[in-house]
Amino acid sequence: MIETIIIDGLAFTLPMFIMAIGGIFSEKSGITNLALEGMQGFGAFFGALAAVLLMQNMDAASQIPYYVSFAAAMIGGILFSFVHIALCIKFKANQVISGVVVNILAAALTSFLTKRLNESLFSQPSNKFVLGTSARFSVPVLFDIPVVGAIFTNIYPFEIMIIIIAVIMWYVMYRTPFGMHLRACGDNPHAADAAGINVNRVRTIAIMISGGLSAIAGMSFAYSISANFSPDIYLGYGYLSIAAFIFGNWSILPTLGACLIFGFARSGGQALIQQLGMPSAFNDLVRILPYVLTLFLLIFFSRHNNAPRALGEIYDKGKR
Amino acid sequence: MDNSGYMIEMRHITKRFPGLIANDDISLGIKKGEIFALLGENGAGKSTLMSVLFGMYEPDKGEIYIRGEKVKITSPRHATQLGIGMVHQHFCLVSNYTVAENIILGSEPKKRLLGIIPKVDIKKANADIAALSEKYGLKVDPTSVISDLNVSTQQRVEILKMLYRDAEILIFDEPTAVLTPQEIEYLLDIIRGLRDVGKTVIIITHKLEEIKLVADRCAVLNRGKLVDILDVASTSTSEMARLMVGHEVSFSSDKTEANPGETVLKVENLTVKGEMGHDAVKNVSFEIHSGEIFALAGVSGNGQNELADTIAGLRDCIAGKIILNGTDITNMPIRKRIEAGVAYIPEDRHNVGLVLNFPLRDNLALKRYYKADFSKHIVMDKKALSDNGNRLITEYDIRSSHGNSTITAAMSGGNQQKAIIARELDLKTPLIIFMQPTRGLDIGAISNIHKQIIAERDRGAAVLLISLELDEIMDCADTIGVIFDGQINRIAKASELTVNEVGRFMMGVTDGGESA
Numbered sequence: 117m118i119e120t121i122i123i124d125g126l127a128f129t130l131p132m133f134i135m136a137i138g139g140i141f142s143e144k145s146g147i148t149n150l151a152l153e154g155m156q157g158f159g160a161f162f163g164a165l166a167a168v169l170l171m172q173n174m175d176a177a178s179q180i181p182y183y184v185s186f187a188a189a190m191i192g193g194i195l196f197s198f199v200h201i202a203l204c205i206k207f208k209a210n211q212v213i214s215g216v217v218v219n220i221l222a223a224a225l226t227s228f229l230t231k232r233l234n235e236s237l238f239s240q241p242s243n244k245f246v247l248g249t250s251a252r253f254s255v256p257v258l259f260d261i262p263v264v265g266a267i268f269t270n271i272y273p274f275e276i277m278i279i280i281i282a283v284i285m286w287y288v289m290y291r292t293p294f295g296m297h298l299r300a301c302g303d304n305p306h307a308a309d310a311a312g313i314n315v316n317r318v319r320t321i322a323i324m325i326s327g328g329l330s331a332i333a334g335m336s337f338a339y340s341i342s343a344n345f346s347p348d349i350y351l352g353y354g355y356l357s358i359a360a361f362i363f364g365n366w367s368i369l370p371t372l373g374a375c376l377i378f379g380f381a382r383s384g385g386q387a388l389i390q391q392l393g394m395p396s397a398f399n400d401l402v403r404i405l406p407y408v409l410t411l412f413l414l415i416f417f418s419r420h421n422n423a424p425r426a427l428g429e430i431y432d433k434g435k436r
Numbered sequence: 437m438d439n440s441g442y443m444i445e446m447r448h449i450t451k452r453f454p455g456l457i458a459n460d461d462i463s464l465g466i467k468k469g470e471i472f473a474l475l476g477e478n479g480a481g482k483s484t485l486m487s488v489l490f491g492m493y494e495p496d497k498g499e500i501y502i503r504g505e506k507v508k509i510t511s512p513r514h515a516t517q518l519g520i521g522m523v524h525q526h527f528c529l530v531s532n533y534t535v536a537e538n539i540i541l542g543s544e545p546k547k548r549l550l551g552i553i554p555k556v557d558i559k560k561a562n563a564d565i566a567a568l569s570e571k572y573g574l575k576v577d578p579t580s581v582i583s584d585l586n587v588s589t590q591q592r593v594e595i596l597k598m599l600y601r602d603a604e605i606l607i608f609d610e611p612t613a614v615l616t617p618q619e620i621e622y623l624l625d626i627i628r629g630l631r632d633v634g635k636t637v638i639i640i641t642h643k644l645e646e647i648k649l650v651a652d653r654c655a656v657l658n659r660g661k662l663v664d665i666l667d668v669a670s671t672s673t674s675e676m677a678r679l680m681v682g683h684e685v686s687f688s689s690d691k692t693e694a695n696p697g698e699t700v701l702k703v704e705n706l707t708v709k710g711e712m713g714h715d716a717v718k719n720v721s722f723e724i725h726s727g728e729i730f731a732l733a734g735v736s737g738n739g740q741n742e743l744a745d746t747i748a749g750l751r752d753c754i755a756g757k758i759i760l761n762g763t764d765i766t767n768m769p770i771r772k773r774i775e776a777g778v779a780y781i782p783e784d785r786h787n788v789g790l791v792l793n794f795p796l797r798d799n800l801a802l803k804r805y806y807k808a809d810f811s812k813h814i815v816m817d818k819k820a821l822s823d824n825g826n827r828l829i830t831e832y833d834i835r836s837s838h839g840n841s842t843i844t845a846a847m848s849g850g851n852q853q854k855a856i857i858a859r860e861l862d863l864k865t866p867l868i869i870f871m872q873p874t875r876g877l878d879i880g881a882i883s884n885i886h887k888q889i890i891a892e893r894d895r896g897a898a899v900l901l902i903s904l905e906l907d908e909i910m911d912c913a914d915t916i917g918v919i920f921d922g923q924i925n926r927i928a929k930a931s932e933l934t935v936n937e938v939g940r941f942m943m944g945v946t947d948g949g950e951s952a
Contacts, residue, residue: 287553291555291556292554292555292556293544293546293554293556294554296537296541296544296556297541297542299530299532299533300530300533300541303530303531303532303533304528304529304530304531306528307528307529307530307538307541308530308541308542309512310512310528311541311542311543312513312516312542312543313541313542422532425531425532
């Protein structure tokens with residue numbers, strides 16, 4: 117049973133983690149980002165569309181649609197992030213409202229487009245793109261180790277991809293000049309500006325990164341938990357990853373810890389219900405576990421939080 | 437090409453803002469390797485002129501020559517490329533970055549891992565900055581985080597930031613406003629050192645003593661116009677003051693003998709915890725009578741803030757009593773305290789004294805808005821607020837661009853302070869606490885406030901004046917208390933103490949003090 121908890125837990129944790137990293141990039145640059153939910157959904161829509169189009173003309177066993185879909189999802193997520201960029205940076209709108217707008221827009225737009233495209237492309241009145249779950253693999257030798265071996269068992273390829281990208285993003289954030297500029301923009305954009313950094317450009321790139329990374333998460337969910345793309349992708353995982361990076365104090369490594377807690381709370385709860393032989397209706401109850409946990413963590417950890425100082429502030433060059 | 441030999445030459449600079457001319461046809465030249473002071477009252481146009489030089493504002497008219505070449509400075513970035521650096525009054529630092537990270541920000545030393553992957557070379561940065569701080573005698577640890585440093589160290593970081601970028605022209609905007617006397621001395625030494633290695637230094641200030649101490653030449657500005665350029669060594673401070681204000685200034689306030697009456701405020705064995713959890717105020721007792729100015733002297737951070745906040749009700753005490761006119765107000769909520777008769781002019785104008793985004797009239801009614809004269813049932817009476825605002829604006833000569841509806845944040849510091857003082861004095865309370873009432877204000881405004889403090893005393897109020905400026909204490913006080921490390925170690929009539937004695941007690945020296 118522990119093995120199942122670990123396997124399912126990681127499959128859920130990692131997409132959430134990469135989405136949270138996207139959120140950290142945006143917020144560390146000073147832009148409040150509630151739009152993760154919408155960006156992961158829109159990204160997944162884009163990727164799923166690419167996948168179903170390719171699958172039509174390809175061998176069923178081919179892995180190409182799978183990988184292409186992730187690339188397409190990232191493009192979709194980045195494109196959609198421009199809504200948030202336009203509202204927050206170009207039009208200097210309130211960033212919270214902009215985030216909510218992006219989320220609502222994504223949900224409405226993708227479910228409309230999914231239905232229309234299904235009708236016109238495949239003449240099927242359906243609101244989903246059926247993808248199936250991704251193939252999984254186990255690492256030879258390592259998966260034989262008791263308990264810990266579960267980490268190397270039944271891995272989705274996207275998990276490996278996420279880990280590689282996460283390491284790269286960590287490096288970008290904490291070791292490169294760009295990362296240094298980005299974090300400065302979120303603490304004191306005036307200081308960054310005075311140092312010759314183009315604050316709006318850095319923030320634009322940061323939001324694009326959050327769009328791209330969220331899309332990877334959305335695509336991962338579509339290929340694992342739901343096995344298709346449908347409006348069900350908007351289950352609130354985007355909000356959960358926001359909670360995760362807030363508990364992680366806007367730092368990448370502690371955020372991984374928070375994501376692991378959420379992931380294992382979810383898979384642990386599901387395993388428990390199976391173990392106790394409870395009716396599957398209780399599965400829905402388990403889904404709220406991470407959120408209940410969020411409530412409690414909020415109570416205990418909120419006061420230790422250090423949000424980026426300029427978070428949510430509209431940057432106006434002339435104002436001092 | 438220009439052969440005047442000036443490092444910087446500004447010709448006929450004019451800068452207008454809606455409703456005022458900040459700089460009116462100003463021409464001046466600054467030589468390489470001199471310390472040049474810009475003297476003027478608040479709003480005289482000193483900062484605007486330097487903002488023009490630093491590329492933050494574009495002048496409406498006029499030309500700038502740097503090293504003899506005509507330039508059009510379009511942005512601070514451009515100014516930096518021209519070798520101009522500026523330390524602003526409000527520092528521009530990333531609070532969660534280290535000293536080194538702040539200094540290199542925007543021009544980081546880079547390494548390439550495996551020849552391609554960019555990496556900030558923080559080791560090199562730390563070493564470079566340690567060397568730089570050694571070279572100019574600016575003590576800082578490159579690896580400490582900005583938010584852990586005091587203002588004086590943060591200022592040194594700002595200076596290093598300019599030096600790291602090879603600035604040759606260094607502009608300081610009111611550099612001493614936030615420093616203690618010892619820190620000021622240290623800074624002035626640094627500035628002299630910078631001149632001696634050939635940097636050109638410009639200081640914006642309204643403190644005459646500092647100009648006298650460091651500057652070589654000094655331009656006096658008044659209401660946007662250049663009054664004169666003086667050779668500092670051959671000009672007296674009173675002459676500078678006269679030019680700056682535009683009329684004769686008397687340095688000592690005319691004050692009649694105090695005529696103390698009943699005890700108004702009695703503080704008994706008060707102990708207050710500070711931010712860090714230590715006892716900031718320790719077992720303090722004193723009394724203030726009606727018609728008396730009790731001035732509390734002390735070096736910054738010795739418990740003054742905590743003491744004033746506790747009497748005003750912003751902070752709780754852990755032991756002791758505060759008695760106002762015979763009533764124990766120790767645990768009284770703030771509104772009741774105000775009604776019982778405590779007026780408070782706080783040190784932090786922006787965060788404690790005012791709601792910056794409110795129009796002036798609302799700020800002027802901040803302590804009375806809920807009363808029947810301003811509210812009809814649950815609705816505020818805008819006309820009553822306006823009338824009250826206009827009355828105080830006239831009475832206290834508060835200047836603002838749009839009368840009582842000016843957003844307070846848009847007003848100058850001096851006028852913001854006038855607004856707070858107007859609001860508090862208008863309460864006509866038996867006790868008034870002035871905490872650093874003249875901080876950052878110019879001579880004219882300071883002498884006005886001193887007159888008001890004395891007028892309140894003559895009305896019969898008990899005045900608690902807390903100040904870091906020893907001159908202010910000596911000028912206004914009837915009774916002087918000296919606070920050191922949370923304890924009042926001397927209380928005496930002002931006439932019985934000399935400046936030097938007060939200064940000694942401020943440093944915690946108690947022996948030999950009894951001779952007074």
